[in-house]
Each structure stands twice: as C-alpha cells, then as structure tokens.
Amino acid sequence: MELFFNPFDNLVCILLGISFTVWFTMLLVFIIVPAIFGVSFGIRRLYMKTLLKVFEWATLRIERGAKEKNHHLYKPYSNAIIAKEPTSLEQEINEIRRSGSNRDLDSAPEFEMSDIFYFARRGVESIMDDEVTKRFSAEELESWNLLTRSNNNFHYISLRLTVLWGLGLLIRYGFLLPLRVTLAFTGVGLLVFLTCVIGLLPNGRMKNYLSEKVHLMCYRICVRALTAIITYHDSENKPKNGGLCVANHTSPIDVIILASDGCYAMVGQIHGGLMGVIQRSMVKACPHIWFERSEVKDRHLVAKRLSDHIEDKTKLPILIFPEGTCINNTSVMMFKKGSFEIGATVYPVAIKYDPRFGDAFWNSSKFGMVNYLLCMMSSWAIVCSVWYLPPMSREEGEDAVQFANRVKAAIARQGGLVDLLWDGGLKRGKVKDTFKEEQQKLYSKMLVGTQEDRSRS
Amino acid sequence: MGALQSLHGRPEYLDLAEKTGFSFEQIRVLHERFKQLSHNEETLRRSHFNEIPDLACNPIRAQIIEAFFDRRNYHQNGEGTVEEIGFEEFLVVMSHFRPPSLHMTEEQRENVRREKLRFVFNMHDTDNDGTITLEEYRHVVEELLSRSGALEKETAKSIADAAMLEVASISMGHMEPDEFYEGITFEHFLKLLDGFEIESRMNIRFLNMDTSTLCK
Numbered sequence: 001m002e003l004f005f006n007p008f009d010n011l012v013c014i015l016l017g018i019s020f021t022v023w024f025t026m027l028l029v030f031i032i033v034p035a036i037f038g039v040s041f042g043i044r045r046l047y048m049k050t051l052l053k054v055f056e057w058a059t060l061r062i063e064r065g066a067k068e069k070n071h072h073l074y075k076p077y078s079n080a081i082i083a084k085e086p087t088s089l090e091q092e093i094n095e096i097r098r099s100g101s102n103r104d105l106d107s108a109p110e111f112e113m114s115d116i117f118y119f120a121r122r123g124v125e126s127i128m129d130d131e132v133t134k135r136f137s138a139e140e141l142e143s144w145n146l147l148t149r150s151n152n153n154f155h156y157i158s159l160r161l162t163v164l165w166g167l168g169l170l171i172r173y174g175f176l177l178p179l180r181v182t183l184a185f186t187g188v189g190l191l192v193f194l195t196c197v198i199g200l201l202p203n204g205r206m207k208n209y210l211s212e213k214v215h216l217m218c219y220r221i222c223v224r225a226l227t228a229i230i231t232y233h234d235s236e237n238k239p240k241n242g243g244l245c246v247a248n249h250t251s252p253i254d255v256i257i258l259a260s261d262g263c264y265a266m267v268g269q270i271h272g273g274l275m276g277v278i279q280r281s282m283v284k285a286c287p288h289i290w291f292e293r294s295e296v297k298d299r300h301l302v303a304k305r306l307s308d309h310i311e312d313k314t315k316l317p318i319l320i321f322p323e324g325t326c327i328n329n330t331s332v333m334m335f336k337k338g339s340f341e342i343g344a345t346v347y348p349v350a351i352k353y354d355p356r357f358g359d360a361f362w363n364s365s366k367f368g369m370v371n372y373l374l375c376m377m378s379s380w381a382i383v384c385s386v387w388y389l390p391p392m393s394r395e396e397g398e399d400a401v402q403f404a405n406r407v408k409a410a411i412a413r414q415g416g417l418v419d420l421l422w423d424g425g426l427k428r429g430k431v432k433d434t435f436k437e438e439q440q441k442l443y444s445k446m447l448v449g450t451q452e453d454r455s456r457s
Numbered sequence: 458m459g460a461l462q463s464l465h466g467r468p469e470y471l472d473l474a475e476k477t478g479f480s481f482e483q484i485r486v487l488h489e490r491f492k493q494l495s496h497n498e499e500t501l502r503r504s505h506f507n508e509i510p511d512l513a514c515n516p517i518r519a520q521i522i523e524a525f526f527d528r529r530n531y532h533q534n535g536e537g538t539v540e541e542i543g544f545e546e547f548l549v550v551m552s553h554f555r556p557p558s559l560h561m562t563e564e565q566r567e568n569v570r571r572e573k574l575r576f577v578f579n580m581h582d583t584d585n586d587g588t589i590t591l592e593e594y595r596h597v598v599e600e601l602l603s604r605s606g607a608l609e610k611e612t613a614k615s616i617a618d619a620a621m622l623e624v625a626s627i628s629m630g631h632m633e634p635d636e637f638y639e640g641i642t643f644e645h646f647l648k649l650l651d652g653f654e655i656e657s658r659m660n661i662r663f664l665n666m667d668t669s670t671l672c673k
Contacts, residue, residue, distance in 0.1 A: 115601065116517065116577060116580070116597065116601070117577070117655060117659050119515055119516060119517050119521075119601065120517070120521060120576075120577065120580065120659065121554065121659055121660075121661065122515055123512055123515045123517065123518060123521035124521065124551065124554050124661065125661055126509055126511035126512040126514075126515065127494075127506065127509060127512060127521075127551075128487070128490060128551070128661060129490065130509055130510065130511040130512070440516045440600075440601065
C-alpha cells in the first residue's frame with residue numbers, strides 16, 4: 001500500500017483539526033456559556049462602538065468625495081414633502097368664494113363652481129404625500145452603513161472606501177454569517193430537544209422552573225445568533241403572571257428580543273414545517289396558546305381562550321402584537337381592540353430599533369421569511385431599545401377602543417414614534433367608503449347651513 | 458432605500474424638467490413617490506391610486522384619479538383614456554399643481570391659469586365633447602354632496618339645478634322659453650371663473666426644496 005499521506009497533508013490535517021477545536025471552544029466560552037447563565041462579556045457593545053466610528057468615517061468620505069466633484073448630495077426627506085394647509089374645509093371654501101371679486105357674498109348661490117378647487121387640490125396632495133403609505137416601506141438613512149442595500153450610488157466611493165466595503169463584505173458573509181447560522185441552528189435545536197425532554201416531566205414547580213430556564217437560554221443563544229444588542233429600560237415594570245404584554249411590531253425578531261428577557265406565553269396560528277415543529281415542542285414544556293387556522297376567525301373562541309389563560313395565575317403573561325402586521329418602526333398604527341376587551345392588566349412595551357446597523361423591518365410583500373432572516377444575519381448587528389412601561393387597566397366608562405388608543409399613545413410617546421390612527425391592515429386592504437362619506441357630510445352641512453342663513457335673513 | 462444620491466446618473470430628468478417645470482429635486486422626490494405607489498413597477502394603474510387612504514376620504518376621488526388617465530391632460534392634444542401611466546404622464550398631470558415661479562410674464566401667467574382651468578374643465582367634461590352639460594355638472598355636484606343622508610336627494614338635486622341655472626343665466630343672458638342650453642363651453646368656463654384667483658388655490662407647495670445649482 002502506498003503511503004498516500006505525505007507530510008504536507010498531515011500538517012494540513014493537524015492545522016484544520018486545531019483550528020476547529022479552537023473555534024468551537026471559543027464559541028462555547030464566549031457565546032454559549034454566557035447565554036446559559038445570562039451574563040455578558042460586553043464584546044457586542046465594543047463591536048457596536050467600533051462600527052459607529054467606522055460608519056461616521058465612511059459618511060465623511062462620501063461627502064468629501066461629492067464636494068470634490070462639485071456635485072450636491074441630496075439627503076432623503078423622510079418627513080413631509082409638501083406643506084399642507086392647516087385650514088379647514090369651510091375656511092378655505094369661503095376664501096375661494098370671496099376672491100371672486102365681482103361676487104357679493106350675500107347673493108352668492110348655494111353651490112359655487114370654484115368649490116371644486118379645494119377638493120381637487122386636497123386630492124392631489126394626498127397622491128403626492130400621505131401619512132400612511134410611507135409607513136409600509138423601509139426608513140431611509142442619513143448616513144451610509146456600508147451595506148450595499150442601503151446605498152444606490154457608487155459614484156463617490158473612493159478606493160479606500162471600496163476596500164473598506166469589500167472588507168466589510170468579507171467579514172459579514174465569510175465570518176459573521178456562518179457563525180450566526182451555526183448559533184441559530186444550535187439555539188433552535190436545543191429549544192426543540194430540551195422542551196421535548198421537559199415535557200416528559202410531571203406538571204409541577206420543577207417543570208415550570210426548568211422550562212423557564214430552558215426557554216431563556218435558547219432565546220439568548222438566538223439573540224447572539226443575530227448579534228442583537230438590546231438595552232432594557234425600566235425592568236421593574238416587567239409583565240407579571242396573569243397579565244397581557246402588548247408591544248409594537250416591526251419584525252418577527254420582536255418575539256426573540258422580548259422573550260430573552262422574560263418568559264411569556266405566545267399566541268399565534270399553528271404553522272406547518274419547521275415553525276410547526278418548534279411550536280408543538282414549546283407547548284409541551286409550558287402552556288402557549290396556538291390556534292388552528294379555522295379557529296382564528298372565531299373571535300369569541302379566541303377571546304375565551306385568552307381570558308381563561310389570564311385567570312390562571314400560575315400561567316405566564318401573554319405576549320401580543322395588536323397592530324396585526326409589521327410596521328416600519330417610525331410609527332405605531334391602530335391597535336386591534338380584541339385583546340383589550342378581555343379585562344386583563346396590560347403591560348405595554350415599546351421597542352425601537354436603531355436603523356444605523358441594520359434595518360429590522362420585514363416588508364412581507366417584498367421578501368419572504370428565509371430571505372429576510374438571511375438579510376438580518378448578514379447585517380452588522382441589530383441594535384434596539386426596549387422600554388417596559390407601567391401597567392395600565394381599563395378605566396370606568398372607557399371602552400375597548402379608547403383603552404387601546406391610550407395604550408398606543410403611551411407606547412408611541414416612549415419609543416419616539418408617530419402615533420397614527422390608521423389601521424395597519426391598510427398595507428393590504430382598502431379604505432372603507434365611510435371615510436368618503438364623512439367629507440361629503442361636512443360639505444353638505446356647510447351648504448345647507450348657508451341656505452338656512454339666507455332664508456332667515 | 459436611497460441614502461445619499463446625486464443626479465449624476467439621471468439625464469432623463471433634464472428632459473422632464475423642461476417639459477414640466479419641476480426642479481430636479483422635486484422630480485427626484487416625486488419619482489420616489491411614484492415607485493412607492495406603484496410598488497416598484499414601471500406603470501401606475503387606477504387600483505394603485507385606490508390604495509391611498511387619504512384620497513379615499515375625498516368626495517371627488519374618482520374624478521381626480523380619472524384625471525391622471527385622461528389623455529387630454531398630457532398636453533399632447535390626445536383624447537380618450539389610458540389604462541396605465543408611466544412616470545412621465547404622472548409628472549405632467551402633477552405639473553398642473555406646480556407652484557408658480559416668481560418670474561413670470563403676464564402672458565405666462567395667463568397660460569398657467571388657462572392650463573389649470575382646463576384641467577378642472579376636463580374633470581367635469583367626462584364625455585369629452587368640449588362642453589359641460591347639465592347632467593355632467595349635476596354629477597359633480599352630487600359627488601360633492603352627501604348621499605348618506607345629511608342631504609335629501611331632492612335637496613341635492615335642487616342645489617345642482619339652481620347652480621346650473623345660475624351658470625346658464627350668466628353666460629347666455631336672457632334665454633328664450635324654447636331655447637335649449639347645450640352646456641358650458643371652455644370659453645364660458647373661463648369667463649365664469651374670471652375673478653377667482655386660482656393660481657394660489659390650485660398649487661401645492663413643496664417644503665425645504667432648495668433648488669441648488671449643479672455644476673454647469
């Protein structure tokens with residue numbers, strides 16, 4: 001038999017073996033063990049600070065490059081692009097009428113041809129810029145964070161910047177992405193396995209305690225899998241058993257962020273595939289609320305299951321996202337009133353992502369879930385702040401809708417988001433005709449009013 | 458998701474700027490808006506407009522949306538309607554609401570006024586015969602008034618009729634009993650709205666748009 005192991009191959013094998021061992025040891029020591037115990041070495045924060053400095057430098061280079069070529073750089077206007085008149089319908093129509101110089105206001109007919117200008121202008125204004133449509137696409141950034149996906153312009157990138165960008169690409173896809181994918185698989189795998197194991201234990205304090213520990217540990221590994229750097233504020237207001245935790249929704253990652261700091265009972269629809277496997281094994285360890293697809297439409301059933309869960313004080317607080325869909329984290333949209341009707345104490349939570357490091361918004365009409373996760377795992381980091389707000393309950397004489405709006409306003413205020421009354425469902429559906437009728441009513445009342453005035457005089 | 462952009466790669470904006478009178482910055486912003494509304498497709502359809510919640514509140518939204526698909530508004534002497542529009546047509550229709558520039562001669566001002574009034578005229582004249590008949594006028598009035606009960610149908614009808622009579626008496630003077638009033642032509646329309654200052658009423662002001670000069 002020939003010796004086909006020459007010394008060179010031997011060396012390579014040894015080196016590979018050593019590097020793998022080192023790699024896994026480091027992984028274990030720096031990431032998994034802290035995740036189990038819930039401590040942190042502070043590596044991620046250091047990483048974040050370094051990144052910020054690099055981004056600032058990159059932005060300065062681009063601006064300098066543009067100035068050298070004497071071109072003007074345009075920063076995106078993410079707020080209003082047109083000035084909307086704050087005058088009301090009546091005021092404006094009267095102004096138009098008055099401007100008709102040869103008309104005397106008293107003898108003006110009930111309907112003026114010029115009234116239409118107001119509505120035409122308002123209509124075109126809405127087409128140019130409205131508050132709602134822009135909430136459903138990702139926020140635009142002021143500085144460049146070295147990700148191709150947030151920069152359309154390669155004209156001003158100097159050689160140095162290109163090198164830096166290339167290096168960044170290498171680091172993100174060559175080092176960070178595989179690391180994160182490994183961690184993600186580890187986290188999810190451990191979750192499924194350990195919860196199944198715990199499910200075999202008899203119900204009791206031991207089971208609850210273990211289930212808590214396991215859930216927290218696995219979510220923490222997932223948090224590290226995304227390199228999420230989270231700052232929790234006001235932890236004394238954390239949700240307690242028998243309560244309802246309510247938060248604004250930007251992406252599916254919200255769940256991981258909240259669940260790595262506390263234990264919640266999740267609510268949702270049962271899916272097939274990997275998601276379904278995870279859901280089924282989670283519910284073995286502690287009671288989550290999963291619905292079949294057919295049950296989701298039945299509002300009474302949903303409400304009943306939620307309130308049953310709430311009444312049992314040994315069960316964990318329920319985590320719910322009342323907006324019903326992902327919004328791009330610049331505003332908070334209408335909360336669906338269903339969860340506010342069941343009469344539990346509500347613990348509002350505000351989540352705000354820092355867009356400089358990676359855009360966490362999931363535009364489900366543009367990207368599928370896998371694509372989205374890959375995007376997340378190849379960004380620099382996910383940086384966000386979580387505020388736990390003091391608990392709220394429904395007051396006397398307040399109905400569910402008013403209560404929901406009060407909670408929404410508190411969340412918007414804390415997170416620095418715009419508070420909107422519009423329904424997040426508008427992402428996919430149309431506005432009801434009742435809104436159009438409101439404007440019509442207003443205008444008709446004005447006309448009829450004029451008629452009455454005239455008949456009196 | 459454009460962070461820092463320049464106009465270096467956009468020669469087609471020059472063409473559009475000349476045609477519509479918007480500045481480069483305004484064109485860029487409106488192009489972003491176009492892409493947002495059309496979900497990054499090349500053309501806009503009526504269904505895209507129907508998705509704007511604010512517009513749904515407007516009583517004459519159907520007419521406004523039609524105005525975008527009406528070829529008379531494209532300044533090319535075309536007629537009829539189209540099913541979908543590109544960015545150029547979008548911009549041309551929007552330019553009817555462009556704020557007036559500061560240095561305009563009397564003639565230019567008159568032209569701008571005629572353009573804006575022509576736009577509103579086209580909105581009324583749906584069958585494109587050059588006149589606004591009683592039926593067409595009444596239709597617009599009814600759209601503006603409420604059909605949900607604040608005004609009764611009879612009242613709405615009488616308001617529309619009264620308005621039409623008023624218009625007829627002004628433009629035709631005294632009518633013989635068996636004379637048939639065909640409708641308001643564009644010239645009559647201009648005369649009717651002679652005193653009204655619409656230049657400021659029918660334009661939309663952009664915020665913070667400093668039209669900076671590019672290198673020549």
